[in-house]
Amino acid sequence: MLLLAVLLMAALLPGPLLASTPRLTALNAQANGPLSTLSLTLSEPVTYHVFALANPDRIVIDLPEMQLTSRNLPRDTGLIGTVRTGRPSAGSSRLVIECTEPVTVAATQLRPTQQGRSHILTVSLRSAKSRSDSGLAAVIPPTTTGRYAATGWTAPPPRRPPGEVRSDSLLPVRKVVALDPGHGGHDPGAMTPSGLMEKAITLATARELRRELEAIGGYRVILTRNRDTFIALRDRIAIARKAGADVMVSIHANKLDNPSIRGLSVYTLSENASDAEAAALAESENKADVISHLDLRGATPEVTNILIDLAQRETMNSSSRLASLVVDRVGRDGPLLVRPHRFAGFAVLKAPDVPSILVELGFISNKEDATTLASADGRRKLVRALARGIDAYFARVEMANSR
Ligand SMILES: [Zn+2]
Structure with missing residues (x-):
């Protein structure tokens, strides 16, 4: 009861009472048939931007400034070679997935976990060499829907963003x-x-x-x-x-x-x-x-x-x-x-x-x-x-x- 009262008071208070940088607490990779999926566990829903780049083949996930609290970056899983982190500009964070071959973004999804305490952003990739999409529909997770639709979007057309990431040292927090x-x-x-x-x-x-x-x-x-x-x-x-x-x-x-x-x-x-x-x-x-x-x-x-x-x-x-x-x-x-x-x-x-x-x-x-x-x-x-x-x-x- 006391706790409830405290939470209620906290909610009613003006100003950024518990304002803090969103946290990226875990990164996981999974290969499933033609799809390779990277899952990001986030402390809160955030706006994200996913796009592909060529030479070398990679997928970029742009996020607001995040604190990376996981020390393990996945690698060598299906189409996912390595994952790098960087900070292209003040107030933003970036994940770069180096891919083993040309890929396209099959689907992205942001959803709360069962307990609702954190949110999972999944980015599913498939080979750009695939001749046909037939048979994929069953394994592609639904794209952004429901109340989180407004917080994310995908932009598959490849382009070179300003300030392409070079540093791996800025995002991980020691x-x-x-x-x-x-x-x-x-x-x-x-x-x-x-x-x-x-x-x-x-x-x-x-x-x-x-x-x-x-x-x-x-x-x-x-x-x-x-x-x-x-x-x-x-x-x-x-x-x-x-x-x-x-x-x-x-x-x-x-x-x-x-x-x-x-x-x-x-x-x-x-x-x-x-x-x-x-x-x-x-x-x-x-x-x-x-x-x-x-x-x-x-x-x-x-x-x-x-x-x-x-x-x-x-x-x-x-x-x-x-x-x-x-x-x-x-x-x-x-x-x-x-x-x-x-x-x-x-x-x-x-x-x-x-x-x-x-x-x-x-x-x-x-x-x-x-x-x-x-x-x-x-x-x-x-x-x-x-x-x-x-x-x-x-x-x-x-x-x-x-x-
Ligand atoms: Zn002493």
């Missing part, structure tokens, strides 16, 4: 991972009598983790500090948000009086701490700045609070998913603290719109952990497991988006 090496400068963090310092371990680990994620591919990794310098906690969040971070991973190492305690633990924000933070943020002057993907201008204070709360709840769920995947991957082949996923009100976890975790790599007060954390060789296995946990998180996000 996930941004903010790594936050704890402490630094005059703040060494935990220390051992032998001189092992937390601030050095966290920075080295962050650099190694960045290399590991870049090796996996599909990630832009930023560090909140890349040298031995002190940075205030709220500035660390600001750096991550400014970079457009999709997640923030704060890296620390722990120390206890009891030398037998060891293993990794991951913290996410506790519910209580976050409620207080949300309230404080809602009361602050720059409300529009609180949640980057919400436009809160024109919203009443009540609605602002509800929307911040909803966004923060979503962020907390994502943070928890990330935490459990990191714990799982590290725990497969490394030591974990008892109850490795813990909750706390750490300041660096309080970005309301960036899923955030704080990783305590281990205890430098424990001999085995200290040995592991003291050298790059010792950290290698741990860093690899951290990267795999982060990668598994984004794989899940992608899967959820393409449903």
Whole structure:
């Protein structure tokens, strides 16, 4: 009931409350008899324009500016050779299908999915060499009909559009991972009598983790500090948000009086701490700045609070998913603290719109952990497991988006 009321209020609000770039969440290719079909899963119905080009043979699909959240581009399916993405001009996106032979557009269709949460644009191609269309009628899907007829059209006559696409690099969105090496400068963090310092371990680990994620591919990794310098906690969040971070991973190492305690633990924000933070943020002057993907201008204070709360709840769920995947991957082949996923009100976890975790790599007060954390060789296995946990998180996000 509360949710319904919230949705109703959101619908009645003036202005682009949840304005965002439409997303292209999945691309699939299918060969079926004489037809090869490319299916685009879209977050909303959009205007599209499909046309063929020769030398080399290709089909162009022009779309408004889209965010491509799928990392998999189909290839080598029937008449479809490869699929490239590009941005011919500001405010528009383009898919180019390189074909294995001259083709024509047999049909296009835009329809909502069964649940209506996303929309599927299908573009069916057939060989231009086909002598006859007989027998095709049964397999060609119906063309644009019904209430979506107005949103699409086809224009088969080949022509060379201005600004033919050349770049593949503009449309795909790489996930941004903010790594936050704890402490630094005059703040060494935990220390051992032998001189092992937390601030050095966290920075080295962050650099190694960045290399590991870049090796996996599909990630832009930023560090909140890349040298031995002190940075205030709220500035660390600001750096991550400014970079457009999709997640923030704060890296620390722990120390206890009891030398037998060891293993990794991951913290996410506790519910209580976050409620207080949300309230404080809602009361602050720059409300529009609180949640980057919400436009809160024109919203009443009540609605602002509800929307911040909803966004923060979503962020907390994502943070928890990330935490459990990191714990799982590290725990497969490394030591974990008892109850490795813990909750706390750490300041660096309080970005309301960036899923955030704080990783305590281990205890430098424990001999085995200290040995592991003291050298790059010792950290290698741990860093690899951290990267795999982060990668598994984004794989899940992608899967959820393409449903
Ligand atoms: Zn620390």
